[in-house]
Amino acid sequence: MNPPLAALYPQHLATVRGHADHALALAGFDHLLVAAGTPPGKFLDDQDYPFVANPHFRHWLPLTDAPGSWIAYTPGAKPRLVFVQPRDYWHVVPEAPHGYWVEHFDVVIVRSAAEAVAQLPKGRNAVITPACPAVDGVEANNPQAVLDCLHWHRSFKTPYELALMREANRIGARAHRAAEAAFRAGESEFGIHMAYLAAARQIDAELPYASIVGLNEHGAVLHYTHFDRTPPRGHRSFLIDAGASCAGYASDITRTYAADGHAGFQALIDSMDVAQRGFAAKVRPGQSYPELHVHAHHVLAGVLREHGFIRMSAESAVESGVTGAFFPHGLGHSIGVQVHDVAGFQQSERGGSIPRPAGHPYLRTTRVLQPGMVVTIEPGLYFIDMLLAGLRDRPVAADIDWAKVDAFRPYGGIRIEDDVVCTDGEPENLTRDAFAAA
Template sequence: MNLSELYADHVATLQGHTAALLERLGYAGMVIYSGTATGIFLDDHALPFYANPHFKHWLPLPRHQHGFLLIRPGKRPQLFYHSPVDFWHLSDGAPGGFWTDPFDIAEFADPVEVQSALGDTPGLAFVGEDAALAQRWGFTAINPEPLLHELNWLRGYKSGYELACLREASQLAVAGHRAAEQCFRDGGSEFDIHLAYLAASGQRENELPYGNIIAIDQHAAVLHYQHLDRRHPASPDAFLIDAGAEVRGYCADITRTYAARPGLFAELVAAMDEVQRRLVASASVGASFVELHQRTHQAVALLLQLFEIVDLAPESLVETGITRSFYPHGLGHLLGIQVHDVGGQVADPQGTPLPPPDEHPFLRLTRPLEAGMVLTVEPGLYFIDTLLAGLRHHPQAKAVNWERVEQLRPCGGIRIEDNLALHPDHTENLTRDAFANS
């Protein structure tokens, strides 16, 4: 099917699920508000705007402000599309394109027009950030938790249209990753690499799904490193890039790590790549992601032993918690409209909490893996000063080969991340497919 057909099916599916949900919860309908940009304190500029993710679930309008979507059982969805009279900024223009057919669209210049068109609101639920606006308009059910839990759960299963968007996002991101690696090998600074990524992926900085992590050497030991060094490193050892792309509101989230030259760190990167591939092969329908995360610690423990970083049996490295000093984060998360998509730590559509194990508090995905899910698999191994300082006081600190740690510490760390789509009979690797076709 072409994109228009996939999208029509996507909206029809959403309409069916949402109608049943609204009737079950006793609502006459639901209004989803895209939101508006937040102004900067004491300034006439605004922060970058990103639409309410539930709005983006229905509409490929990730930067459209003041949009209102009215959904009622048995009726076509109605979009109130903001077309302001403005000579300061360029408006989004008249609604048009493949996405318009499933909707009744009414253009408006002032939100007061929408308030009048909605009429009485007590039977309608409001989903959006601006609770004050909802209260002024008479809504009494504002972001009701039972409704949000159900909507968040539903977002865990991707339609054919959503998968098409995610594949395109992977292709854009991979184009950026290719250019970034080349820029690094040509001697570029982190800032240079970032610009090369933007140019190759065709994105402005505000269009990225998250801030690029462009980390040379020890900066790779900062998991969410947020700066861009302008200096050109004289002789870098390593490069970690965690960068994505967005297509019609859907995100890619890809990480790769490169050694500057052959040697110990390059061998460790290659070994981690093999670990990651095995984990990907095990990430299939019915698997427990919690168990996969625990297996990752076993694999990291084996690498620590094989590379003579810690002289303990892998079982002891896991049991004593030493692996958490080298691998402190979770194995992955749901991916979709948001990079860290919602609904990953609940047991059912009612939002019953399904927290991670106490010893792995940063694991974002605890639901069993099901067909239709899209997720990341991103094991890592790092040399983080603060965690290493704590490790020096561990009862087994003498088992650590601190000379080897100091040899690898300038390289920062390793993370390798792919995006997977789970199908009933196979797992699709969106990331490696995009690399293979680039």
């Protein structure tokens, strides 16, 4: 049985405060001011875009609906939450803060953003807030030295954060089950998405990212977010990349399904699933993520060869760029309070950047894995016309079975994605555990 959040939160906050102390001392600031932010306005309109709280704000406390509010922290003192609760009959006014975390803050409730700013300390302030929209009376300086330090340490999740990410995966797994059932029932992409939202009990604005729901050849569009309202004439395949949120923390889950009677595509999915599980098992301390990504290319070259798409060796397929045409994105990325979490390329708490390996421009992390880090593992195989066309005029085309490729183009592609925790021993697969519980 997992400890309750109330038991885990004090140590999490102590860890966050410790990192703030260190970052402020490193950069020469007296106070840390973290804005929740405000929703940006729509151009030439009197409406706003949906509000998404600053991830630095959400890292301190599980408060996602607090536009205009601030956290003010001075080392050695209790952190202060300046909470904006406006007098407003046009919109729902945010509830006064409550819950297991409130006792750990000095909470001040004000009625306007201007009153909130008046409560902030003066002096050498590190102010972390979006530059746009601007906040009157406070200048966003977002000191790079402070951000680098905070981002580096945010790479390592506390037990409290992992508890929230487990729940985000449980919500996501439940919703994925509903989406698969809708696919089996012959629903449109839009209908499947509605089934997903209903099962997650979250609206689009609450999800950590825009869901990808692709039937048939739409699975070949990596970020397909179109949502056809009419079902296709026949359901062949279904790729869904969709997550869920829990107190501001994300899950990022992808599954691919074959319709009944499409055994060849199901066999390819099965091979990809075996490969993906193997990559997830390598999320261990000391594992270079770029090396794992390159290893994935060699394994997927074997899958392509096993299923008759290519006749060349795995080494030749990788070196010649053939695997890159079938698997054009990175193996995964860091995840946490942001879907594509920070510090994926960072060298140390003082910044710096670790370059991607040559020929792999879309890899989203180049770090060496250490306990506490959480990454996605999401290999893919796709039949993308634009990329395949680039192979047809090259000498390697002779070692590709184009008739086989053309037979699979109507299925789009395959991606399987889990959120995996690096521990001191066996990795913890948050997503597989959630599906098993579901």
